[in-house]
Amino acid sequence: MQNFIQYTPTEVVFGKGTEALTGAEAVKWGGRRVLIVFGGGSVVRSGLLKRVEDSLEQAGVAYEEFGGVKPNPRLSHAEEGVKRAVEFGADMILAVGGGSSIDTAKGIAHGAANPGVKLWDIWTKKVPLERSLPIGAVLTIAAAGSEMSDSAVLTNEETGKKAGINTDFNRVKFAVMNPELTYTLPEYQLACGVTDIMMHTMERYFIPGIKCQLTDEIAEGLLRTVIENGRIVLKNKQDYDAQAEIMWCSSLSHNNLTEAGRGKDFSVHKLGHALSAKYDVAHGASLAAVWGSWAKYVYGGALERFAKFGRKVWGVQAEDDQTAALEGIEATVEYFHAIGMPVSLKELGVAPSPAELKALALDATMNDSVKLTRIRPLGAKEILEIFEMALG
Amino acid sequence: MQNFIQYTPTEVVFGKGTEALTGAEAVKWGGRRVLIVFGGGSVVRSGLLKRVEDSLEQAGVAYEEFGGVKPNPRLSHAEEGVKRAVEFGADMILAVGGGSSIDTAKGIAHGAANPGVKLWDIWTKKVPLERSLPIGAVLTIAAAGSEMSDSAVLTNEETGKKAGINTDFNRVKFAVMNPELTYTLPEYQLACGVTDIMMHTMERYFIPGIKCQLTDEIAEGLLRTVIENGRIVLKNKQDYDAQAEIMWCSSLSHNNLTEAGRGKDFSVHKLGHALSAKYDVAHGASLAAVWGSWAKYVYGGALERFAKFGRKVWGVQAEDDQTAALEGIEATVEYFHAIGMPVSLKELGVAPSPAELKALALDATMNDSVKLTRIRPLGAKEILEIFEMALG
Known part of the structure; x- marks a missing residue:
């Protein structure tokens, strides 16, 4: 057996109806102004986004929506999210979706905590990542494992490169995981x-x-x-x-x-x-x-x-x-x-x-x-x- | 499957020679004045305590020793540790040993963060535990699992009761785990x-x-x-x-x-x-x-x-x-x-x-x-x- 470090600090809140706990979890992990990152219309149509927002409201957490994440999430979209997070004064980034939304949220958290730094410079390690914002996730598809992993993958459309970074700053603070949310996939x-x-x-x-x-x-x-x-x-x-x-x-x-x-x-x-x-x-x-x-x-x-x-x-x-x-x-x-x-x-x-x-x-x-x-x-x-x- | 919460934030540093990393880990998790909790003479005789203290010194961490932990660790001994921690102004409790030392360290951490509160009142939940000090561990025996668990067990000699409490404050911040330390058991x-x-x-x-x-x-x-x-x-x-x-x-x-x-x-x-x-x-x-x-x-x-x-x-x-x-x-x-x-x-x-x-x-x-x-x-x-x- 080789030496290793095991560090998995994410609090997993697993089971039926757990999205109703999102607000309390956000508060627990320091979120008062939350940017919600999601993809297309499915989280809207299913009512999940509304339930998450209700939970945030009940916990007294302010929020703003940032949708439009696509599969193989784009660097430029994450950079747009960084701007929105900074403008909103977000102190937490919350993904509602799968790996693409969570990875985008990770990118936004890193960018918003390091204003003026180009996100791709963090991804290519030109600029060392030394701080980020706390990240939460409400998972809607079991696949990428991004909800507990230390990795995040973005695609740079300009260069055509898809690349990941591994850092403990990518560890989500809390992951709400309700398997019922996957019924409609x-x-x-x-x-x-x-x-x-x-x-x-x-x-x-x-x-x-x-x-x-x-x-x-x-x-x-x-x-x-x-x-x-x-x-x-x-x-x-x-x-x-x-x-x-x-x-x-x-x-x-x-x-x-x-x-x-x-x-x-x-x-x-x-x-x-x-x-x-x-x-x-x-x-x-x-x-x-x-x-x-x-x-x-x-x-x-x-x-x-x-x-x-x-x-x-x-x-x-x-x-x-x-x-x-x-x-x-x-x-x-x-x-x-x-x-x-x-x-x-x-x-x-x-x-x-x-x-x-x-x-x-x-x-x-x-x-x-x-x-x-x-x-x-x-x-x-x-x-x-x-x-x-x-x-x- | 029932709903559950999984929260295991302990950073495990596993493998040969890892006790040399104790000082760096202590600093990483906020320790500048560390009370070292251990049992009998074996950690002294084996040289482990010295190696841990050398590592702390190299990292610029002040420390004080508190030995004498026994199997089925005693409440009164933990209370003595609380006094020592408060006198020393400890900001971290570090166990060097097995479950008994780690559980004693947990008790000391809770007591030192709540001066004036009787430890057994915390154990019997008369007083709710709302803060503690960070705890580290250098493990010398694989058994109790206390290095990653949320539980701690102490024996009250006055009443003859052995009881545990479960709380996330019992989660050790970092656990140094070198299997070679168990060769002499x-x-x-x-x-x-x-x-x-x-x-x-x-x-x-x-x-x-x-x-x-x-x-x-x-x-x-x-x-x-x-x-x-x-x-x-x-x-x-x-x-x-x-x-x-x-x-x-x-x-x-x-x-x-x-x-x-x-x-x-x-x-x-x-x-x-x-x-x-x-x-x-x-x-x-x-x-x-x-x-x-x-x-x-x-x-x-x-x-x-x-x-x-x-x-x-x-x-x-x-x-x-x-x-x-x-x-x-x-x-x-x-x-x-x-x-x-x-x-x-x-x-x-x-x-x-x-x-x-x-x-x-x-x-x-x-x-x-x-x-x-x-x-x-x-x-x-x-x-x-x-x-x-x-x-x-």
Whole structure:
């Protein structure tokens, strides 16, 4: 086991009707003037935004709305939010939505606490982040895990780069999590969420050569849980327990618990980010589209890990590691298919030319300046081969 | 799944040599004048106390020593600590030790922040706790889980009562956890620790009628991990990975993660506390001595849970729940025996008279005023029957 730091200070308020506690939570964590960050009309139409605002009002908290967050959230939109937060004199940023709204709220909080600093300079670490505003979240989709994670991802439309930063300032103070709010999500979004949750766990699991028994147990149990309940909610979106399991999995998959003593990799995310930035495809789908090709390309460097994954997560019986590893990969790809996810670029609906494929490989590796995965070093040449395998 | 709040803000700094980071952590969490709380001479003899003090000095932190904590820590000693903390002008209380030192540090922190208030009035909730001092911990034994829990237990020697309080003020700000520090512990203490960790998990697991799949997966995985590594360290105390697994299990068993959506019970702890307060026996041993009798008494009220426990934790193959439940209980009792724990009062070395047994049952149920366990209500009469079963 390697040395590690585990720090997950977010207060999770989980269960039915918990959005009514938003106002009290905001006050508890120092919010008196709250900028509410959300996406499209669904939180308005469902009445959720109104319920959240009622709760804030009852707690004596002033608020202002800032909507318009889109999937793969844009830097320019977060910068607009910074202006609004400063004008309003916000002392807390509250996301009502999923990962895109929460990541935008994180960006706004950092920007509003550092007026005059360009947000992208914080994202690219040109300017060190030394303060931020407190952030709250009312979660409406189980997927990104941003409600407990230390990461936030924004897309710079000018440069076409999608990038994340990891900092404890990204830790949300409180996360209100009512699984009932996910009942109305389209199947495709539910499946994207399940995929993202699996990926957050798997992107930590395969790193070879480090013994972490409890961390493995948690990761394997989490994967079995999200896989089984993913099937259930796609048949019945109003199964409370199943939606609750998925939502709790989303937080624990990405709050560092599944990496304790081992660390993380996140190479598949780099491929997915390159695709999302270029084609604006859904994050979860972009990961499913390349994961199988990535896994088949790298598994030989972590054979024992992939074999364990096959046996523990998918119940593969094969005694030799080679077979167990490949059967586990196959079962994962089949599962993605079964829940309606693409497992190739073609199924993702993108058809890059050879030149575009090369550009994607360069994007994913920061112009071939970094090697991806802790399983075996992958530069732009190797990533290109994976993208080619994934064409479909 | 029931509604729940999960709040585990403790920063865990885990791994080899991490005690050297104590000073920096103290400063990070606001400590400039630190009262160091510890037990006997072992932290002195091992050089750990010196290393911690060196680290504080290097970080410019003033400190004063307050030793003498004993197992089943005493209220009067904590009150003495409060005086010392106030005299020293401490702004942080730092435990160097196990659960007893950490719980004493918690008591001192609460007392020092509320001068003039009797500590036991806080413990009995006569005076509501509204402020405390920040607490840090350098852990030397994996057992109580106090390093991440919201609970603290003290024994009032005047009344003979051992009682705990649960409050977020009991959440340690930072916990330095170096598994190497546990290499020198006596086998009996290691086994007591393993038992306590198992018990913290089991005291949440058996509550029937609530579906919590991920919470179950975590609990079962944690139990398998601590059971297996308990066997390993009793053969080789210097197995770093095994000690590390047990230490990480100790924190996660008791930081509320294993109760998310289900809650907790802690009825066996009530029996153990009555025994420890009366006979000053080791906490873990007191739990092992009564658990089997408790389980055989109550399992019919949670048959499906006990059967699942047998199958998932102990690999019991029996298809009928009755057999699987009983085999799981038997395997647990055999395990306690195998690691050198008592499984009866006789083996614990206590021989209460019938009148004393009755008094213990009254102590455990606060004079028959509360019913124990969420499996089936147990008053003083039923607890007496369990104690009689446990006589051995």
